Amino acid sequence: MNVLKLSTQLHKWIALVVGLQVLFWVGGGLVMTAIPIETVRGEHRAAELKPNPLALGRLPALGEIARRAGVAPVQAELHTTPRGPAWTLKPASGEPIIVSALTGRPFGPLSAADASAFAKRAYRGTAEVSGVALLPEAPQETGRTGPLWRVDFADREKTSFYLSPATAEVVTRRSGVWRLFDFFWRLHVMDWNDGEDFNHPLIIITTALTLSIVISGFILLWIRLARDVKVFKASRRAVRPE
Known part of the structure; x- marks a missing residue:
């Protein structure tokens, strides 16, 4: 298995593990920014x-x-x-x-x-x-x-x-608005007890894994783009008239 294939597999599996939490982060962030905090506080x-x-x-x-x-x-x-x-x-x-x-x-x-x-x-x-x-x-x-x-x-x-x-x-x-906000906040910080702890090991590990996905994604994109450019140049040279 070459390096590119191995990196791609690792990228996919890590993304599968943390992908649901990333969805919670994005969805929760949308809810928390869309609802005015004054409304949340009643x-x-x-x-x-x-x-x-x-x-x-x-x-x-x-x-x-x-x-x-x-x-x-x-x-x-x-x-x-x-x-x-x-x-x-x-x-x-x-x-x-x-x-x-x-x-x-x-x-x-x-x-x-x-x-x-x-x-x-x-x-x-x-x-x-x-x-x-x-x-x-x-x-x-x-x-x-x-x-x-x-x-x-x-x-x-x-x-x-x-x-x-x-x-x-x-x-x-x-209110119901506050409870909806609180639900997404707990998902966001991965603290399902009281939503007070946002420095616990689970969220730190998940964040580190997510960062590794982003970095590896950029690396894989760079490798693929470089390969595509190389293939494109080779194809242009192959069809160039004598």
């Missing part, structure tokens, strides 16, 4: 809500809030929420604690009706709520941990708003 479904101004003079001091909450925070953040002003207190160890900036106590339980009302207020569009559920553990697609309220809307994208059960803030938005 930004077109987010209403513009103006936060209520904080009346700092009417709020207890942070020290008093920390005492009532029973927390010695190393970091504290005051912010507005749909349920009123809140402090996020981060202790030296453990998870941050969210309490009302008025009382220093955790907010009361959020009902399904309240979750639906807060979600509708944050939603841009005319679709009605199609489902409300308190999830004891946040789904993987949210990238969060702990419980969340999920409010579904009957729009064409099948939008879902995920709300904090403490403050009723919309922590993230998901």
Whole structure:
């Protein structure tokens, strides 16, 4: 078997092995560039809500809030929420604690009706709520941990708003468009678990093999072109009149 034939066979077999993944890369790239990232994030479904101004003079001091909450925070953040002003207190160890900036106590339980009302207020569009559920553990697609309220809307994208059960803030938005994008993203990076790892050995090896296909393809093309040119010149000389 000559070098050209051996190189051609290797090129074909390697291409057969990685060809499907190359198809995923190209197809996924097309999907991810064709869909605006704002649509993927559901930004077109987010209403513009103006936060209520904080009346700092009417709020207890942070020290008093920390005492009532029973927390010695190393970091504290005051912010507005749909349920009123809140402090996020981060202790030296453990998870941050969210309490009302008025009382220093955790907010009361959020009902399904309240979750639906807060979600509708944050939603841009005319679709009605199609489902409300308190999830004891946040789904993987949210990238969060702990419980969340999920409010579904009957729009064409099948939008879902995920709300904090403490403050009723919309922590993230998901939709059928996002899930389609996420599916192709996982195929693209060859991480079918959570789509977070794009430096794993499998994608590095596959990329290296794909690069070898491209390089060997150029080499084979050069060899074939050189051979064709040689044959063409020989044929011209053969038909040249004496």
